[in-house]
Amino acid sequence: MAPLNPCRNVDARSQVVVVGGGIAGLAAAHRLTRLSPRVSVTLVEGSERLGGKIVTERVDGFVIEGGPDSFLSAKPRGVGLCRELGLEETLQGTTPRRRRAFVLRGSRLHDLPEGLTGLVPTRLGPMLRSPLVSPLGKARMALDYALPPRRGDDDEALGAFVRRRLGREVYDRLVEPLMAGIYAGDGERLSLAATFPQLRRGEREHGGLIRGVLAAKRAATTAGSAPPGRPGFLTPRGGLGELVDGLVARLRTGGVRILLGAPVASVGLTRPGGNDRFTVELADGRALAADAVVVAAPAFAAAGMLAALDAPLAAELAAIPHASSAIVSLAFPREDIPHPLDGYGYVIPRVEGRPALACTWTSSKWGHRAPEGQVLMRVFLGRFGREEALGGTDDDLVTLARDELRNVLGIEAAPLLCRVHRWRYGMPQYVLGHPARLAAIERRLKALPGLALAGNAYRGVGIPDCIASGEAAAEVAHAAARRSEEPVVTAPAGLLS
Numbered sequence: 083m084a085p086l087n088p089c090r091n092v093d094a095r096s097q098v099v100v101v102g103g104g105i106a107g108l109a110a111a112h113r114l115t116r117l118s119p120r121v122s123v124t125l126v127e128g129s130e131r132l133g134g135k136i137v138t139e140r141v142d143g144f145v146i147e148g149g150p151d152s153f154l155s156a157k158p159r160g161v162g163l164c165r166e167l168g169l170e171e172t173l174q175g176t177t178p179r180r181r182r183a184f185v186l187r188g189s190r191l192h193d194l195p196e197g198l199t200g201l202v203p204t205r206l207g208p209m210l211r212s213p214l215v216s217p218l219g220k221a222r223m224a225l226d227y228a229l230p231p232r233r234g235d236d237d238e239a240l241g242a243f244v245r246r247r248l249g250r251e252v253y254d255r256l257v258e259p260l261m262a263g264i265y266a267g268d269g270e271r272l273s274l275a276a277t278f279p280q281l282r283r284g285e286r287e288h289g290g291l292i293r294g295v296l297a298a299k300r301a302a303t304t305a306g307s308a309p310p311g312r313p314g315f316l317t318p319r320g321g322l323g324e325l326v327d328g329l330v331a332r333l334r335t336g337g338v339r340i341l342l343g344a345p346v347a348s349v350g351l352t353r354p355g356g357n358d359r360f361t362v363e364l365a366d367g368r369a370l371a372a373d374a375v376v377v378a379a380p381a382f383a384a385a386g387m388l389a390a391l392d393a394p395l396a397a398e399l400a401a402i403p404h405a406s407s408a409i410v411s412l413a414f415p416r417e418d419i420p421h422p423l424d425g426y427g428y429v430i431p432r433v434e435g436r437p438a439l440a441c442t443w444t445s446s447k448w449g450h451r452a453p454e455g456q457v458l459m460r461v462f463l464g465r466f467g468r469e470e471a472l473g474g475t476d477d478d479l480v481t482l483a484r485d486e487l488r489n490v491l492g493i494e495a496a497p498l499l500c501r502v503h504r505w506r507y508g509m510p511q512y513v514l515g516h517p518a519r520l521a522a523i524e525r526r527l528k529a530l531p532g533l534a535l536a537g538n539a540y541r542g543v544g545i546p547d548c549i550a551s552g553e554a555a556a557e558v559a560h561a562a563a564r565r566s567e568e569p570v571v572t573a574p575a576g577l578l579s
């Protein structure tokens with residue numbers, strides 16, 4: 083095993099290795115550079131590029147996002163990090179004049195009723211007018227006001243909870259497609275406590291779901307916590323790649339060593355002179371010594387690296403399921419589209435039984451994404467438990483996406499360009515039992531001071547949550563690395579305990 087970094091008696095600075103160069107790993111490395119110049123940071127990324135799920139391509143005047151296209155403004159660390167990087171001024175919200183989205187039913191698009199907050203309808207008017215739910219379904223939804231809350235503390239599947247409170251129709255036609263747009267998940271398996279704990283809190287504290295959401299809205303307005311006038315979703319004008327570029331530039335000036343094309347095979351522990359030190363071994367046989375390690379790779383990859391160090395920890399990580407999906411981006415001349423594209427796009431309920439999950443009208447949703455007179459769209463394929471469509475070639479996926487656009491929007495023309503981005507096991511699923519699994523993971527980590535985990539598999543899949551998890555892991559690693567610099571004092575028995 084060839085050592086890649088010098089040992090501490092040559093360079094007195096403590097060493098932290100961050101594994102994984104997605105947004106969580108980049109944020110961790112960035113936070114470490116801000117915490118102390120005395121910590122030497124190495125970022126190790128298995129692929130040849132940084133950013134992980136964030137992939138922004140600029141082609142012929144189009145800005146194409148292969149993965150995420152924006153982040154929630156209400157969660158502080160998205161905007162917060164952009165501010166630290168000097169990117170806040172470049173953030174743009176969704177185009178306000180087209181603030182409208184649709185839900186597919188049969189082959190027709192219907193307006194998503196206004197006033198859906200955190201998946202729950204909070205305005206009666208738009209719901210009552212919506213043809214998406216039958217009169218009987220609406221009556222069942224209103225029953226939420228009268229139904230008593232469920233007793234007990236045990237977790238419940240998201241789907242079961244929403245059906246219990248609002249009825250099957252509202253779940254199938256409205257809540258399920260919105261939820262799937264976030265997790266590409268199956269509501270029958272997702273844990274309510276891990277995905278939307280505020281819904282259960284609302285039920286418990288206010289007696290009903292709609293009552294709870296209304297109370298939360300009132301409280302947020304009184305406390306002034308909702309940033310007035312700020313759009314719900316934000317992204318840098320040139321795409322999320324600018325966030326990655328900004329971070330990488332800071333890491334380079336901060337002296338972070340970045341290793342690309344360097345998959346980590348294992349993380350082990352050695353005890354030179356009685357002090358714990360980690361060894362991060364790369365697949366090519368090279369090794370890095372570290373006082374602390376942040377593993378910000380996907381949970382299943384983390385499981386592989388940590389199997390020899392702590393088998394029970396690795397087993398918990400490996401048990402987190404992941405959904406696969408693909409995004410097909412297509413561009414067309416505007417005149418070839420018979421539909422007005424007067425909104426942000428549409429979602430497709432699982433009960434429709436189609437391979438596509440959603441379609442975003444990117445150039446209507448965001449400014450500066452397509453040249454004048456042309457349009458850009460993204461079709462999302464695959465969802466948890468229904469991933470068979472992804473088995474085909476890229477050409478097959480383009481055909482599926484074009485079938486979708488032909489059936490719903492009447493687009494017959496050939497696209498000007500197509501891009502396929504596949505996300506194999508790209509989206510962790512917080513299934514029933516996830517909170518207990520997190521507790522078990524934390525118990526194992528307590529016995530491994532200096533090892534921290536970050537990323538989308540634990541406490542939030544959105545970009546702000548991933549940033550926050552990377553930063554929290556950096557704090558843990560930094561504290562451990564500084565402790566390892568403290569002199570080891572040998573005292574007579576009885577003086578230290």
Ligand SMILES: Cc1cc2nc3c(=O)[nH]c(=O)nc-3n(C[C@H](O)[C@H](O)[C@H](O)COP(=O)(O)OP(=O)(O)OC[C@H]3O[C@@H](n4cnc5c(N)ncnc54)[C@H](O)[C@@H]3O)c2cc1C
Pocket residue numbers: 101102103104105106107126127128129131132133134135136148149150151152153154344345346347378379380383407409505508509536537538539543544545546548
């Ligand atoms: C299609 C799609 C659309 C999404 N849309 C949105 C959205 O609009 N808004 C939003 O907020 N979120 C969205 N998300 C979620 C969000 O993008 C991700 O949860 C987040 O980017 C994950 O970041 P991460 O750093 O945890 O993981 P990743 O981005 O997966 O980064 C992990 C990194 O670890 C590396 N790695 C793996 N194994 C090893 C190894 N052995 N050694 C070294 N490195 C390794 C990988 O190569 C990768 O670079 C979307 C996700 C997907 C898949």
